[in-house]
Amino acid sequence: MAVVFDRTKGLTSKIFHYCPGCTHGVIHRLVAEVLEELDVLGKAVGVAPVGCSVFAYDYFNCDMHEAAHGRAPAVATGIKRVHPDSVVFTYQGDGDLASIGTAEIIHAAHRGEKITTIFVNNAIYGMTGGQMAPTTLIGQKATTAPYGRDAEHCGMPLKVSEMLSTIDGAKFVERVSVHNASNIRKTKKAIKKAFEIQLKGEGFGIVEILSTCPTNWGMTPLEGLKWLEENMLPYYPLGNFRTPGEVE
Amino acid sequence: MAKAKGKVTFIEDRCKGCELCTTVCPVNIVVMNRDEINIKGYHPATVIEMDKCIGCANCAMICPDVVIKVEREIKK
Numbered sequence: 001m002a003v004v005f006d007r008t009k010g011l012t013s014k015i016f017h018y019c020p021g022c023t024h025g026v027i028h029r030l031v032a033e034v035l036e037e038l039d040v041l042g043k044a045v046g047v048a049p050v051g052c053s054v055f056a057y058d059y060f061n062c063d064m065h066e067a068a069h070g071r072a073p074a075v076a077t078g079i080k081r082v083h084p085d086s087v088v089f090t091y092q093g094d095g096d097l098a099s100i101g102t103a104e105i106i107h108a109a110h111r112g113e114k115i116t117t118i119f120v121n122n123a124i125y126g127m128t129g130g131q132m133a134p135t136t137l138i139g140q141k142a143t144t145a146p147y148g149r150d151a152e153h154c155g156m157p158l159k160v161s162e163m164l165s166t167i168d169g170a171k172f173v174e175r176v177s178v179h180n181a182s183n184i185r186k187t188k189k190a191i192k193k194a195f196e197i198q199l200k201g202e203g204f205g206i207v208e209i210l211s212t213c214p215t216n217w218g219m220t221p222l223e224g225l226k227w228l229e230e231n232m233l234p235y236y237p238l239g240n241f242r243t244p245g246e247v248e
Numbered sequence: 249m250a251k252a253k254g255k256v257t258f259i260e261d262r263c264k265g266c267e268l269c270t271t272v273c274p275v276n277i278v279v280m281n282r283d284e285i286n287i288k289g290y291h292p293a294t295v296i297e298m299d300k301c302i303g304c305a306n307c308a309m310i311c312p313d314v315v316i317k318v319e320r321e322i323k324k
Contacts, residue, residue, distance in 0.1 A: 001255055005308040005318035016313055020290065021266030025312030181272045181306040214266075221266040 010036040012061050021221020023178045023211040024052060024120065028059055030188045031091065031118055034195055035062060040087045045079050047072040049101075051093035052126040070101025073108035076115045087198060089116040094135040095125040098158050102134075105164070105206075112169030112203040116194045119160060119206055122213040123232060130216030134158040137231055142216075157235060161208045165241035172197045172205035173241040177233065179210070179225045190240075202244050210236055254303020256295055257317040265290030269307035269316065275300045278307050 007013075010032025016025045035041050044062040048054060050069035057064035063086075067075040072090035080088040097105050097119050108115065124142055125131040132142040132149055135157050139148040149157075165173045172194050176187040187209055194205035210232050212224035219227060256278075263286055270278045270293065281294040293315070295301065303320030 001253075001319035001321045003317065004254075004303055004320045005305040005316070007314050007317070011314065015262055018312065020264035021268055021312065023312055025314070026310065029312075029314055178310075181309045184309050221268055222271060225268070225271070 008033045008036050010034075010041055010061050012059055014058050016059060017055060018052065019215045021212065021214045021224060022052070023122075026178050026184060027118065027120055027187070027209055027211065028053075028056065030184070030191055031089070032060060034188060034192045035060075035087070037192070038087075038195055038199065040195070040199070043085060044087045044089070045076075045083070047076045047079070047088070047090040049090070049092040049096040050127075051096045053091055053093060053120065054127065056091050070096050070099070071104055072096070072101065073104040073113070073115065073117065077108055077111070077113045080113060080115050084114075087116075087195065088114075089118060089195070089198075091118045092120070093126065094119070094121045094123065094160075095128075095133045098134045098160050105160075106167070109164050109167045109170040109204045109206070112171070114198055114201055114203060115205075116198045117204075117206040118191065119208045120211045121160070121208055121236065122211040123157070124213050124216050126213050126216055130213075135160070137235055140231075141218075159236065161206070161241050164206055169204050170206065170242060171203035171244045173208075174206075175208040175210070175236060175238050175241070177210035177228065177238055179212070179228045183238075193243075197244060208236075210238075251323045252302045253321045253323060254301035255298060255319045256301055256303075256307060257319075258292065258294055259315050259317075260284075260292035260294065261287040262313050262315045263290060263292035264288060264313055265292060266312065267293070268310045268312065269293050272306040272310050274304060274306065275302060277301060
């Protein structure tokens with residue numbers, strides 16, 4: 001029998017600290033698989049964020065760097081400019097990238113830094129206990145929005161991919177989801193493309209991945225996947241917003 | 249018609265009992281083992297009727313904790 005699926009060499013053997021059913025584990029694995037398939041584990045440098053995935057440096061089997069909250073794209077910029085031959089990626093959540101790190105991500109994209117950003121959007125702050133994030137949906141309850149998010153008071157949820165796709169420096173922008181097996185396969189393809197674009201030296205690439213947070217959404221993991229599909233997909237449409245061909 | 253035969257191996261002590269794998273199996277053979285508790289304190293996922301497995305790797309694809317290894321053989 002041929003092995004069709006086994007643990008990738010891109011991950012260490014450490015057990016993830018994530019809650020049961022948290023799709024961070026899936027996304028970690030996809031990034032690690034892509035790094036292994038592109039044979040760049042030896043020259044990859046990841047930048048971990050602050051948030052649930054703060055321990056990402058323990059899980060990826062490549063060089064990793066920790067950044068201050070939201071500043072991963074700035075740290076990645078430095079690494080890529082000093083070591084242009086390395087493959088640099090940031091792994092950030094929505095509290096990290098879409099809130100405190102908005103300036104860094106916009107200007108990294110604007111400068112066309114040749115890095116890849118994996119943006120995990122689960123519409124809530126996970127690690128700190130379920131506070132409202134810029135990406136929290138209207139009506140969605142959070143510890144700091146106990147009656148649900150109110151557009152009048154907090155504005156509409158931030159669509160990061162749409163926003164970044166208006167910037168010339170961002171060469172690859174795609175939104176994908178991990179709520180079922182076929183979408184997970186599509187997510188892997190998008191991540192691979194983003195890394196290939198970096199390897200070709202074309203510019204900045206970001207993959208926004210819709211993810212679940214069963215614990216802070218107050219659901220079982222299965223309800224979480226369903227909630228993502230029914231509530232997040234209509235507001236955050238999946239698809240490619242920008243590929244290098246379109247830019248020229 | 250070529251028939252695929254699969255074999256899945258669960259590293260049960262890594263399982264956190266989230267049940268995501270049970271939703272994606274096209275032949276519905278992945279279930280939670282309610283009779284056992286693993287080292288982490290969860291009921292681990294397991295497979296009943298391994299003969300039915302087609303080795304599609306959907307379960308491994310959605311598993312957030314990389315618990316599952318999949319092997320496959322195509323019979324002509």
